[in-house]
Amino acid sequence: MRGRDQNYGLRFTGYINVPTDGTYTFYTTSDDGTKLYIGSTEVVSNDGVHGDQEQSGSIGLKAGKHAFTVVYFQGVGGQSLSASYSGPNLGKQAIPASAFYRVPGTTPTTPAPTGSGVYLSDLNWSSAVSGYGPVEKDRSNGEANGGDGRTITLNGQTYAKGLGVHASSTISYNLGGQYTQFITDMGLDDEMGDQNCGTVEFQVFLDGNKVYSSGTMNAATATKSVVLDVSGKQTLTLVMTDAGDGAACDHGDWAGARLVPQNRPNTASGAARQAAAAAEYREPMHVYPVPAKETVWVRYYADQPGTATIQLINAAGQSVSQTSHAVETGENRLRVDVGTFSRGSYILTLTQARHRQTKRLILTD
Numbered sequence: 249m250r251g252r253d254q255n256y257g258l259r260f261t262g263y264i265n266v267p268t269d270g271t272y273t274f275y276t277t278s279d280d281g282t283k284l285y286i287g288s289t290e291v292v293s294n295d296g297v298h299g300d301q302e303q304s305g306s307i308g309l310k311a312g313k314h315a316f317t318v319v320y321f322q323g324v325g326g327q328s329l330s331a332s333y334s335g336p337n338l339g340k341q342a343i344p345a346s347a348f349y350r351v352p353g354t355t356p357t358t359p360a361p362t363g364s365g366v367y368l369s370d371l372n373w374s375s376a377v378s379g380y381g382p383v384e385k386d387r388s389n390g391e392a393n394g395g396d397g398r399t400i401t402l403n404g405q406t407y408a409k410g411l412g413v414h415a416s417s418t419i420s421y422n423l424g425g426q427y428t429q430f431i432t433d434m435g436l437d438d439e440m441g442d443q444n445c446g447t448v449e450f451q452v453f454l455d456g457n458k459v460y461s462s463g464t465m466n467a468a469t470a471t472k473s474v475v476l477d478v479s480g481k482q483t484l485t486l487v488m489t490d491a492g493d494g495a496a497c498d499h500g501d502w503a504g505a506r507l508v509p510q511n512r513p514n515t516a517s518g519a520a521r522q523a524a525a526a527a528e529y530r531e532p533m534h535v536y537p538v539p540a541k542e543t544v545w546v547r548y549y550a551d552q553p554g555t556a557t558i559q560l561i562n563a564a565g566q567s568v569s570q571t572s573h574a575v576e577t578g579e580n581r582l583r584v585d586v587g588t589f590s591r592g593s594y595i596l597t598l599t600q601a602r603h604r605q606t607k608r609l610i611l612t613d
Contacts, residue, residue, distance in 0.1 A: 257321045257539035257610040263349040264316040266309050270336035271463070277302040278320060279328045281593065283608075285317040290403060291470045295608065297323050297563055297593060305470045308463055309335075313349060321539075321593055321610050365431065365506035367409045368421065374483075376419045379495050383419055384412035388437040389499040399604055400501045401438040402471045407503040408532055408551060408603045412437065415448050415490035415498035423481050423507070430476045430484060432505040436467045439499055446497030453485040454478060464491045471503075478507070533598055533605040539612040542587040548598060548605070550575045556600040558584055560609070563593050575600065586611055 264286075266272060276282040276292050279300040284292035286307055294303035320329050334340040369385040376383040380392060387397030389412040400407040410432075411419065434450045450462040452474070462472050478484065484507075488500045534547040548556060553576050560569040568589055573582045584596075586609075594609045 260318045263313040272335035273306045275304040275332040279326045281321045368505040374420045378413045378417045380414035388412040389414045402435040410503040415495040417488045420485045427507040429508040433503040435471045437499045440497045447491040448500045449489045449491045451487040454481045535607045539610040544584045546582040548580045561595040
């Protein structure tokens with residue numbers, strides 16, 4: 249429970265039950281900032297310091313329970329927070345208490361990734377076609393030349409690994425029955441900043457059969473994620489279409505796309521086991537605690553040794569701190585002292601070589 253009326257943050261977590269399959273729109277009205285997540289997907293961004301205002305976002309959901317999180321920040325002055333939704337045969341309304349569940353051990357409807365991940369950008373495809381320039385590995389599509397893309401970015405979240413494409417695009421891999429899961433995030437890359445430009449649809453085929461469709465997505469659509477069972481499958485094909493309205497601005501990403509290999513007896517050396525563990529998929533950067541008071545810890549997984557630069561940017565867009573940290577390949581735990589900074593909302597960025605990660609940070613007393 250909070251013990252103050254200003255400069256505090258709250259996090260609400262649990263599960264929400266939706267009655268039928270379909271597209272649901274979620275709304276938050278708040279003073280100051282809120283974000284609403286379904287699973288790990290940010291659906292509503294109503295962030296920042298502002299008066300009472302509403303923002304919304306849509307996501308396709310299967311009937312059943314889904315992990316639900318709302319984070320809220322209150323600065324000074326007025327304060328309010330409410331959440332609503334609408335969906336199939338469901339007019340816009342405040343989310344009723346009966347729709348929420350907080351049951352320890354409940355499993356979300358989307359299966360969790362398991363085992364070590366092999367990124368598609370580290371594998372050889374059997375064929376690859378992109379509508380404008382080549383398929384890019386670990387970069388956005390960019391323009392017509394190979395290697396001219398940028399850091400893959402979906403709705404402000406950066407990814408060190410993935411595939412950048414332009415509609416219409418088809419990429420195929422030979423699996424040989426050696427993998428158990430395919431995992432990826434999807435969306436239009438942020439390099440296409442015009443919210444009215446670009447519509448795509450992501451499709452996944454296994455052994456020639458379509459097993460997933462994202463539906464039509466544009467630059468305002470929340471990032472979508474999928475975990476698919478590929479046990480025993482021989483081929484994986486990733487298709488991104490122009491959603492039927494032409495390919496202008498259709499720069500899309502298979503962000504963090506990876507395959508989970510079958511488990512095998514581990515007879516590798518200690519060094520090889522460490523390398524395999526380092527390849528396991530993890531969130532590239534995690535910042536905690538949030539809200540923070542005196543000290544922030546950054547857990548960062550580096551692809552290579554070097555120097556990481558951490559910068560704090562305040563709500564006015566001003567850099568208030570920049571520190572450098574030596575990092576090793578794998579997991580690093582980095583300390584940032586924040587006790588002397590004004591309380592409020594900040595952006596924390598970590599940069600190493602050409603990789604850049606960004607997280608929201610709230611400081612309270």
